[in-house]
Amino acid sequence: MSAPLLLVAPNFPSPGTARDGQAIYTLEAARALQRLCGARILVAAMRLGDQAPHEEAEGMEIRRAEPATPVGGVFELYAPERFPVLLEPLSRLAAQMARTAA
Structure with a gap:
């Protein structure tokens, strides 16, 4: 498996919960990168509502920053x-994830 890829997206849903166009697009782009590159996807996103601050699903590690x-x-x-x-x-979260993945 190749090195992990870092995807930075303001809005990234839990897989299976995407409802708006941008969230669906971003989730599907992450899945496509995973298929095409054979890489684990690290996602840095903002935490909205009751989203979990950290989750792992479908070969993706999703970390969400708490809004200021x-x-x-x-x-x-x-x-x-x-x-x-x-x-x-x-x-800040994306920079931390990039340093840790390197």
């Missing part, structure tokens, strides 16, 4: 006035 401020829903992630603040914990 509460997020009411997925579309709040992309509000221009909130995006930079919300992106900071995700960036």
Whole structure:
């Protein structure tokens, strides 16, 4: 098996729970990378609602960063006035995961 791939996505659902277009797209992209590369997928995402902070499913390890401020829903992630603040914990998590995987 090749080295793990790190996927950074603001919104990444638990497999089997994707409901919006972007979440479905991101989940399917991760599955395709896994199939094509034969690699374990490490996912860094934001934690929304009652999502687990860490889970493993379908050969993916999903870690979710706690938002700096509460997020009411997925579309709040992309509000221009909130995006930079919300992106900071995700960036820190992704950097930590990249260092650990190397």
